[in-house]
Amino acid sequence: MSKSGVIVFDDKETDLILNDIINKIINSDLDFNNAVIIGIKNGGIVLADLIKKAVLDRFGIDCEIGYIDMTLYRDDPFVVKKSGDSTDLPFDINGREILLVDDVISSGRTVRASIDEILDFGRPAKIKLAVFIDKDGRELPVCPDFIGRKIKAEKNEIINVNITSISDKKFVEKI
């Protein structure tokens, strides 16, 4: 936890939310034989990895996974400097069911940019969106299909989700 952060969900609560969202996804109508998981860099990487593992444990299906860095598709592309990590989608997305994953949704602009980039790679059958925290404050009509928890936060408050590893204490904090 950061020095200036205020804990919103502690280790136990965060674990419950994690199990909750993974269960929602696993019990959904997604066809995991045809699904690919795409984590939005950097926040969505860990959750995407955990969902992949859960699908493998539950169904024995090793879903393909990719990561997306949508900096060049942002409506303010220069505010965030292009990182060394780029989009990595090592599979054909045409006709696939995509589970797009991020840790926090607020304005919806990151998701909009990510969908724009995905569509430049092909024509998926559908895209579903999973987010760990819905911070509210939507500026675009974007609605997640799977939400861990909704919370209220000011626009300038940053939500930090830590679900990094089993040994660490998990938490969600507001900075």
Next chain:
Amino acid sequence: MSFQKKDLITIKDLSASDINYFVETAKEFKKISLKDIKKVPTLRGKTVVNIFYEPSTRTRSSFEIAQKRLSADSLSITVSQSSVVKGESLKDTLLNLEAMKPDAFVVRHSESGAAHFISKITKASVVNAGDGINEHPTQCLLDIMTVAEVKKDFKSLKVAIIGDIYHSRVARSDIYGFSKLGAEIYLYAPHSLLPRMIEYGGGKVFIAKSMEEAVKNADVIIMLRIQKERASYYFIPSIEEYRNFFKLTPELLSKADKKVIVLHPGPVNRDVEISGSIINENKTHIFKQVENGVAVRMACLYILIGYQKLNG
């Protein structure tokens, strides 16, 4: 880190970390050219004007493709079809174009210093696409990118630059760029086509006494052509004489490091500065240079226009 200037005029303006920043950004942009849809919306709504006062094939098409892949609106002005032939000065041409509110100019000019001059009279970003015998910074960056794809560390690299160095803006930019990254530079040319060494103070730059000395154990060989348009032929006795002493042959190439990278900025005069067989047998990285050129120019436009957007 980021680059805090509106223009890219000379490699002298760049630190080693700036050079790495441009190259690292270009690596990311290179991936866009490999996608099915080779386009991102990053520079949507931005206008880039290409003004070429000299003929160009590679550089001009490379910049134009870079602009299209970033979704910028671009227009290219061919001087022979512009008001320049009616006597309009460079400054007046630029001021008129400036009134149309472009975000960047890409400039090639036969006069050294033209890009710098333009950068002082426009608020738009200026990319030097070659000015006289002065510099060609994007060529240097794409050369460095091409070498960096194969060689990890530049500190122990021996880079040989051979040919008409005096008239070569590529050579100047490459000498500055590779020197900043710590490489040793060996120059070889007819004495009449060697620049004054004082220009390269600070770097490890040496004059070789023979082709053998220049290419021996070289990690990178950059071959340059004789520049007809800059009257280089008056600086040498004859093409035949030049060919005998300054052409890179397969025999000479065998004296270089086994993993040597042969670069040429183009256009190539086959069997004058380099044996056609070396090109035919795919022993050069010329087409890699051209491929990387698009990525480097995308990175330059992204970085410079991004700086303008945040600080302009």
